[in-house]
Amino acid sequence: MRTVNVGLIGLGTVGAGVVRILQEHHEDFLRNQGVDLRLVACASREAQQAEDLGISDIFSFDGFDVINNPDVDVVIELVGGTTIAKEFVLAALKAGKHVVTANKALMATDGREVLELAQKNGLEVALEASVGGGIPIIGPLTHSLTANRIDSVMGIVNGTTNYMLTRMSEDSLDYATALAEAQAKGFAEANPSADVDGFDAAAKIAILASIAFNTSVTMDQVPTEGITGISPVDLDYAREMGYCIKLLALAHRTPEGLDIRVHPTMLPLSHPLASVNGVFNAIYVVGDAVGETMFFGQGAGAGAAASAVVGDLIEIARHLTYEQKPMPSHNGHQPMPIKPMDDLVTSYYLRLPVEDRAGVLATSAAVFAQNGVSIFSVVQRGAHDQTAELAYVTHSAREEAVRASLKGIAETGILTGEPVLIRVEDSEA
């Protein structure tokens, strides 16, 4: 049996996880999968990790040494980002190497360029680890679920924000406290923007939608809102109404095009995604034949992401070992227009901080009526400081009309602060 020689660029947490799996499970993979995987080259900016892992003998500071090593069959790219990582990936494909990557930013930005080059050169690019950590989701979408026209993909794909929202909901923490706690536990970075502003989730839904709908969406096309405006009071209102609030990354097929977005979302407590708490991730997929499915697991962590990376590697290694020809993928690639947010029709939760005086309810309700926004429920609560809160939930309404209503209400002068708008995802509403 031939060996399959692996080159690894990036020896951070996930890279170290990959090395350990290859060291510990070499014999298992030989016996169970029939592949003889050998790590023959690795690169990183620091030599320490290679030393700790006992692989200094194959270490280089230069990723191109890995790519240009003639022994290497498959390059694993775990550098991240869209600059040098892109150079590595394209160079590897030009050098005739298959690629395994966990790089969501790259695949959500330049994925089409990467996949087309791979296809042209008869090579594979595998990216299971780029979405949902170790959760098998790209595999199922590209294999088991291919009989379906996929209608929806909705995911809790960012563990940091799901941890924060879970803590805010369970213990009424405010946003800042939840963030500090997540940072202390190592779930959030010092600069948390990619997570809390929704960009990480936007990259992941761009990748998932591209695969599920046989199209090409980039992360900059995804309307994105983070969780920085969410307060415990919104989580309380949500629970009273039978909802939770999750940062959802979602994509629906609609007659007007692809409805794709990332934002805090009220979800019925009965929804399968509603019980996904803490750092866990889950992706909910609806297909015309299969109906509802959900894929749940750890979205981050060395082991989980390394599981996905090595799973992809074994797949490629089996193809090499058993001399499979590369098969074309994504050959049904079709452009889909992105549905503008203004045209979105859904139900909305709107929390308005208002003056505590007669007429604020009538005034605000009148503005909604003028804009054709029909109200499903409203709760008014007084505070102790001459202010009050109106929490509206609308029937299905156009986003444009809801935005116009908020503008109109602001012009009446009754607001004492910024209103909060949270979209509701509820097929029953």
Place this chain on the structure above:
Amino acid sequence: MRTVNVGLIGLGTVGAGVVRILQEHHEDFLRNQGVDLRLVACASREAQQAEDLGISDIFSFDGFDVINNPDVDVVIELVGGTTIAKEFVLAALKAGKHVVTANKALMATDGREVLELAQKNGLEVALEASVGGGIPIIGPLTHSLTANRIDSVMGIVNGTTNYMLTRMSEDSLDYATALAEAQAKGFAEANPSADVDGFDAAAKIAILASIAFNTSVTMDQVPTEGITGISPVDLDYAREMGYCIKLLALAHRTPEGLDIRVHPTMLPLSHPLASVNGVFNAIYVVGDAVGETMFFGQGAGAGAAASAVVGDLIEIARHLTYEQKPMPSHNGHQPMPIKPMDDLVTSYYLRLPVEDRAGVLATSAAVFAQNGVSIFSVVQRGAHDQTAELAYVTHSAREEAVRASLKGIAETGILTGEPVLIRVEDSEA
């Protein structure tokens, strides 16, 4: 591009679902997957369904006509059972046809014979639809999760019993009423034994364990208990203690061998499987790298099972279209001893109907102590008819010692009826 010619044996609900998907999505599969699938032969015991589907021209009453049709590349077997279906599958493999099957009983009984013949003849046997309806689980286990040593597979894999237990829990229905309701809704057969006695679940866990642990387990090796002994009162006790009761099919890798069984199980309400209600199925998998994962969806229904069948078909069709060589599978096949139930160590819920008189608590507690079974909690409740109930939960104990305790307690003469034993699956207990 070559066509891939499909023969279908069995035109029941799932078969009709397969035909409809092939009719409706032919162009999608051509564009997105690059396969030209043609249904060229079908067989069933009745001609009516073929007529309804507009495929009378390719219909035969004899499944062997499908198998022996020289045009057929892939045979889909949807007959079920282990008699004529086995003949069809073996004959198809001898005739050089790839096979897609949804037949859990066959694969859980004669799976090894079928897979070995396929391997010998360089053919594929795909069986995603045999477990969990449309839920991708065999695909993930054989592809995305291959980097892992799988430690546990636990599933709610029978929708009928999950529906019944959900109804019994939510509305305090008794077993007979829940069964009658399930039958009225078409979720349970007139003879419900395969579902309620756990045999269906046993077949499915035998298949899952064989794949997950690279071994060969047959359904007759799986210790199996159904749900016929469960009462609403057990569901009430469970809820009070923070548990639900599910019919779990589970398999754990242990130092002493494979711990595999099917029985009603108390599961903490915080467990991912605990929120899987009604007819839904879910399979929970723990791997050494990926940690906890779960796969959720519809375990039954024409569309769901047909989704899995056609997904498998497309996979084989891609291999044929792009001239892939068949790859060996399961080559790491290793025998694993089955751990005897007597050696099981877990926590137990034991509900004892007893006489309502002084001393029954002391008497029963003494018997547990004599057998070395340590008690975690006990609740005693009086009834209005001179009887009472003792609901014990033990710490981890050997099944043999628990069985001996029940025997000892029966010998004291305090029991007024059959005790109920439910195993608890709780890593915290």
